[in-house]
Structures are given as C-alpha cells and as structure tokens.
Amino acid sequence: MGNRQRSRLLPGKLTAAMSFVNPVNKSFCLEQVCESNYQKLLKLIPDLMAFKETAIGLAPHHTTLHLDIIERTPYTMTVELSHCFNRNKEAYLAPAVKIRVYLDAQLAEVLSDHVRAGVTQVFKDPGLSLEIMNYKWRLNYFLQKWLDHCLKKDYLFSADEATEALA
Numbered sequence: 001m002g003n004r005q006r007s008r009l010l011p012g013k014l015t016a017a018m019s020f021v022n023p024v025n026k027s028f029c030l031e032q033v034c035e036s037n038y039q040k041l042l043k044l045i046p047d048l049m050a051f052k053e054t055a056i057g058l059a060p061h062h063t064t065l066h067l068d069i070i071e072r073t074p075y076t077m078t079v080e081l082s083h084c085f086n087r088n089k090e091a092y093l094a095p096a097v098k099i100r101v102y103l104d105a106q107l108a109e110v111l112s113d114h115v116r117a118g119v120t121q122v123f124k125d126p127g128l129s130l131e132i133m134n135y136k137w138r139l140n141y142f143l144q145k146w147l148d149h150c151l152k153k154d155y156l157f158s159a160d161e162a163t164e165a166l167a
Contacts, residue, residue, distance in 0.1 A: 033140045037108040038101065040147040045157045057155035065155055077101040097143055110139035
C-alpha cells in the first residue's frame, strides 16, 4: 500500500481512514479488492446463486441485511445489499450498495451506493482515467470494509418468504 497517515486517524472514523489509503498501483490494488470482495460476499451469503429475487440476512441484536437480485445473466449478477434500520423496508435502507458480481472472473465490483452515483453518471469523459480509478477505488474499498463488518456479525441469509411466495 502507498501513503498512509496513521497519526491523523481517529478510532471509528472509517470515512477519514478511507481518504488516507492511497495505493501506489491503484489498478492492481483495485483488482485485488474486487477479488477479495467476491470471496467475502460469497462467505457472507453462501447461497447467493440460489436466491431468485430477494433474501434477508439476520444476526442477533443487529439490523437486518437485505439482498435484492437486480439482474442475472450466465456470467454476471447485479445485486443490491443494504442494511434496514426500520421495520418498514422502504423507510431507511443504507448503505444500499449496488454490486456487479462477475461469476466467471470471480470479482465483485461496486457500481454505486446510496450516496454516490455510478461511474458512468459521474464521469462522462473516459479520458479522466485517474479520476475514474480513484472513484472506483473509494467505492470498492468501502465495500471491502463493510463486508468485513457484516462477516463479524454472523449473518444468516434466507429467502424473503413474502417475495418468494409471490413468484
């Protein structure tokens, strides 16, 4: 990893920490993070490929995790993973991360999250490769840390019966 300024980091300030992590070879590190995110996502949701539309992750004394399958092709899946902080699912979902899962390459890449739009919406000029890489790095590094957090809570996923019964 490249430049890290540990002296300024405050405990519990993940967003501050993320701004200081700046690998020298971001392209290589981004690929490594996407590989790691794929493994962590499958560890968190072992039956990911089996779910048709939605699933709910439960852990004792923690907010629920919601998985929505947005798109499925032979080689990719697009899913949205979010915490629900209210009984009414539409009331407050965060961080609501949209993830493209590349099944053949075994990568998971963030497309957007609840705060930041997708890369193609933010950067219209493909010549801004450095800015695009930095943007993708921040999105995927965040997912890595969030998946680590979720894995520590021992979530168990099952199909959302209300949605599955309608299918």
